[in-house]
Amino acid sequence: MNSTKTTVASLVEKLRALPKSSVWARRFAALAPLWTLAALFLFFGLASEGFLRPINLRNILTQVSTLAIFATGMTFVLLLGQIDLGIAAVAALSAMLGAHMFTKMGIPEPWPILSGIGVATLLGLISGVASARFRIPTFMTTLAMQLIAGGLVTYISKGRVITEVSDVAAFLGSGKIGGNDGLPVIVIVAIVMLLLGHVILRYTRFGRYVYMTGANKAAARLAGVNTNRVLIIVMTICGFTAGFAGIISMGRLHSAQPDATESFLIDTIGAVVLGGTSLAGGRGSMLQTVVGLLIYGTLRNGLDNIPTIDIYLKEFITGVVLLIALLINTVFAGREQRDQTI
């Protein structure tokens, strides 16, 4: 036992001791999530016949698309070192409100969809303002928002599923471009959202402010950045993406269900962090989120493609693989994140 421990320790030490000049080794280490993804792909490709078929690859993309829209906003939030616990409930509210307006009140599109997304965005704005102006941690404001949005969903739906959705929502969620074998609209929407997020984070002044504030709020303030405004805008963006994801999810399921998006909160945070974005803020990117999403999707889909695995074990295996992937991420990519308290 002790000898394995020392072997691992010396291996890690060796990797850390790599000379600075070995750019390739460092690049290799920095891309740890990408190697995890490649390893999973290789494994499932060998273990299952159907996995690498184009139709299945398209399935993976379709399966992670809703998650991707959630994750776009969440990436902003985590980069800022904040958290949004309300996204799943806010998404449900957006969908339920849209469906209720369209079905029960007979209001034509685009008003129901716009109202759903608008309310979600407004809730994000409120969390942001409450946290920025009154210095309440986003953990608390968004927890409250989870209850508020969840409560409104219950009130509007009375616990019932609305099984009729507008054509617009259905097109966004389950339409295809180019016939039945074509590209799902939902994938295009997800890609557009991720790309937009990437451009904002990477190429705009606001994006830089997000990184600065997340990495070192004091330094950002000293450089004249209005960190309160950055927080408010980021929480608003996350509200918007949650609302949008709610509508998309409704279109995909052809119904608005009070609890359809429940699992998305943990999945979203998991996927973003898996990509290598730090919960402490300042480190990460939208591209890393894309990798995290693909790891998540590959894992979920791959396990479904291996018929010999006990269906009741899948969640357990997912958890174990996630933990391993996170460990690999920190050992390789997080070389600077060693405990430096002493």
Add this chain to the structure above:
Amino acid sequence: MDVNKQPILELKNISKNFRSIQALQHVDFDLVEGEVHALVGENGAGKSTLMRILAGIYTEYEGSYYLDGKEIQFHSPHDALEHGIGMIHQELSVIPELSVAENLFLGRQPVTRWGIIDWRSMEQVAQKELHSLGFDIDVTMPLERFSLGTQQVIEVFRAILSGARVLVMDEPTSALSPAEVKQLIELVKTLKSQGRSIIYISHFLEEVVQVADRTTVLRNGVSVGTLDSQEATVDRLIGLMLGREITRSTHPEEIGSEYQETLLEIKDLNADVFSDINLNVKRGEILGLYGPIGAGHFDLARALFGLYKFDSGSIILDGKTFPHGHSARYAIENGLAYATESRRKSLLLDDAIYRNITMPHLSKIGTLAPQRAKELAAAVPAIQQVNVNPPDPLNPVGKLSGGNQQKVAIARWLTFPPKVFIMSEPTRGMDVGAKSEVLGLLRKFRDEGYGVIVASSEPETILAVCDRIVVMSRGRIVSRLENKNLDKDALMRLI
């Protein structure tokens, strides 16, 4: 010191590399009982590395470590403490929210036989121990109620209470006011008279000369000499540290300022921590705000820059009155620059130098989207102007030495020059070489016609660069002086 005494601790032929950098080369060091042995050297000379080996933080090195004549190898700081070697860190490791007594017993609180913390005996012991060393404070109060100096003292006591015979003190006074420094030095002397052995690491050579029985000087990872207390003078130590004879320039150069125009005017400024502040800064002068920590001068600097709320009064820069409650952005756009006392707070250590420099100016460099090429073009001249070493703009700031980090914090304001430059504690924690470079930069700004405000609690810094000095104490201005024929004593007596 009795030279015939056996050393209780001895390091022989210690070497340590970090990747390709040789941090220590064949260093010998020893400590006898009841001695204060100081360790000095410029930043990067290897002091911290040696100290970390002493305290069991670095466990891999070449050479041997003897304790009480027996060779020993520590596996952790905890292990070292078990053997009686206690470390007092530069940054306090006490927990401000807990009571004094609890801090003293952190991690080894006495328990009753029911396994419940025995508060009564803990507080009694704490009170008694502190009393025996001449400190009478209420140990049930949370530590944060006490001054930084007292907190530092508690940190020392904690190491002693956990059984340390050897105390390793790393820059124990760097954040203390002069009065607190005196208190700490007295404490060190008391501890010595009780037979404890102390390794004292400090940038403040005057303290070292006062307190040390022997002083070992490190330069570039090599021990270049150990001086007895009779031999050790500040000048000799500096000479050894730098490896050359130094020409002293602690006296400010006489200046006949050609500018007399008032640039910044502060009228009746009031806030919770300062009151009735009236000041002006002229073009081409360096104004010093001197006071002990807590005098309000650092908060005044922050208030000018829009980071600290003031209640009343006005700030007029170059004829323009700032609106009440102005933001830092407003201050920047109207010609103020500010570098704080904490580089950790003002820089993004993981980020490249050039990005740290362009941080406040992104709106000028690219309205919507800053471009790397433009940013580099803006940053590189500034980097050259302050002589950052190494000058690679893509290097992360965290890899630079403290002095070079400070240069980056200054260079940030040169791309779009301000009218008045405010600096808090511009040379804190820096070695001699870096200090004189930074002070040289401040003089250069003055000569180029900027106004400069230096807020500091270090009289040396103030005396070295300022043309006029405003002395603050407890939030008020107590004295205004021309910096002519002033010395440290005179300044410190005014507080």
